[in-house]
Structures are given as structure tokens and as C-alpha cells.
């Protein structure tokens with residue numbers, strides 16, 4: 001009888017654990033910010049995407065009211081120079097996090113609808129391949145002389 005009770009308790013704990021994992025959103029975004037751009041220039045955006053789930057996730061698109069369109073850019077060395085190339089997506093492996101950062105993969109807010117200044121806040125909507133849509137606020141900050 002004692003054994004049966006222990007067994008039932010284990011099952012209950014296991015299923016509670018499973019349910020918890022399914023309810024929690026596996027994708028979390030943090031540390032988002034946008035570099036104050038020079039006049040009439042696009043603005044670079046940075047953030048960290050955390051994937052707590054068991055499957056890899058892909059960021060497919062970012063959108064904001066602040067810009068006509070938002071692109072995903074990756075930096076590449078070619079002929080001894082750093083160049084930017086538009087990418088279709090950013091993949092985040094299961095259980096890992098990816099940092100979109102200065103000098104690396106970043107978001108690019110193209111054709112700003114109004115000048116962005118340090119202290120402003122921009123709402124970004126991120127769309128992932130699994131259907132997840134996340135809205136986050138990204139503060140605009142000064143970020144030295146680098147522009148990407």
C-alpha cells in the first residue's frame with residue numbers, strides 16, 4: 001500500500017512538471033536597445049533571444065511603427081572589410097541564447113519615420129517561426145561611434 005502511494009505521488013509530480021513546461025513561453029527576449037543613429041541614417045537594434053524550449057526557434061521578422069521596415073543584418077568579412085548582409089532569419093538552438101550585438105548580427109530600422117533620440121522608446125514586434133509573436137520595448141541609447 002505504501003508503495004502504491006509513492007508511485008501515485010511520482011506520477012502526479014511528473015505530470016505537474018510537464019504541464020508547467022508547456023504553459024511557459026519558451027522564448028524570452030531581454031536587453032533590447034536601439035543605438036541613437038546619426039541624422040538621416042538607419043538605426044541598429046540589439047537584443048538577446050533566449051530559447052528555454054526543447055526545439056530550436058527562428059526569428060523571422062521584426063517590425064516597428066518607428067521605421068518603414070526592419071531588417072535582420074549579419075556582419076561579414078569580405079576582402080578584408082566588414083560588410084552587412086540582409087539575412088532571412090536568426091536561429092536560436094534549443095536551450096541556448098543568441099545575442100544580437102554591435103559588430104555582429106543586429107536589427108536595422110530602415111527609413112525611420114521620425115528621428116530617434118536617446119531617451120525615446122521603440123516598440124518592436126518580433127515574429128518567430130513557431131508562431132510566437134512578442135512585443136518588446138527597446139530604449140534608444142547613445143552607443144559611441146560604431147553604427148552597427
Ligand SMILES: [Cu+2]
Pocket residue numbers: 044073084106107108148
Ligand atoms: Cu545593419
